[in-house]
Amino acid sequence: MAKLTVEIVTPEKRILSVQADEAIVPGGEGLFGVRPGHTPFLSLVEPGTLTLIEAGRQDRYFVAGGFVEVSNDKVLVLADAAEHVTGIDVAGARRRMDEAQARLKDLNTADARYALEQAAVRREAARIRASETR
């Protein structure tokens, strides 16, 4: 049976390059699954958990937003940051989320930094959720 090639790359390094039967990606409009033979697809990636299914076994990665390109049974994830769920520093994520939330309180919603901090809160929250799936 045809397999998917899944790659996750971040600006600082290539995280992963493996074969899998199915990939479930947190897309711009919700989770979507990819199996071999998927139509060419280009989507935004939201902070969340990416699941790989290979021979019935699941493997999960946290991705911090970016893009995904699906073409010719190849899933290319370009993430701002990514890590295996077992590698997540939960305490650090919680601390960063709290700090971002504290800064949010002092900011006006019109402030340009508001959106940035809000994105940080969403990202860290997704990171913590991802860590809980391991």
Place this chain on the structure above:
Amino acid sequence: MASLRDIRKRIRSVKNTRQITKAMKMVSAAKLRKAQDAILAARPYAQTLEQIISELAVRSADQELAHPLLATRPIRRVELLLLTSDRGLAGGFNSNVIRRANRYLYENSNLQVRVSTVGRKGNDFFRNRGHSIRKDFAGLYATLNYRSAANVAEELAAAFLNDEVDAVYVVYNEFVSAITQNVVVSQLLPLQPATAKAAATPTPETVAAAPALVDFKYEPSRQAVLDRLVPQAVNIKLYRALLESVASEQGARMSAMENATNNATDMISSYTLLYNRTRQAVITKELMEIVSGAEALK
């Protein structure tokens, strides 16, 4: 003629200097390896991003590749970003960048050029000559990662989008090899994807491939994806320029220190020769004095 003691002192001091330059060379070699690894690590992301933009352009060649950061306008105001190092003793590394920037300023005196710097050396040079610096991105090297580079790129992009400047150029040392660096002036904004050109002038391969390619399905939409892709491409471009500059700096320092070490070795051997000659001359002189003294007593 210098006394024996003077020469001995000189030899000792040159030996000390050689020790230092040798150590600096080794440190640079280690840092160079790390910097090269960082360049290699950044490559897959940059290439994949480039590839996605190119595929997007090819697959939907009927639609325009439109984004504010791709927009070219008549160039009247330019921002020039210099990537220099914080430290010296790196051969021509910094002076080459500065010389190139000065040439640019001279050749484009009809434009309004504002200068920004990364690295203390470039900043010092322009400040000491009373040239105004719009912004010095100080301390970037201490925490150089994708995020910190992206912050700089985003600030430059904001100036471009606010119509403060019509183009942004980066002057930096392109890393060719450990001993070769190449100063380039590269256009950061408006972004010129190699791919936009490829799409505009289809090559035989893209034409042959085109009928087979169906356009992507986009989520949420083609424009939304493009809106994120393009700024990302700008960020990664600057990030790579910074990484190359760091690697070039270490390469330049390594060869400068290598030369300095060799020069010190040459100096030591010529001083040692002089020292031995002088010593011989002193002995001869003393002998002659003794012999002629004895001769006079007869």
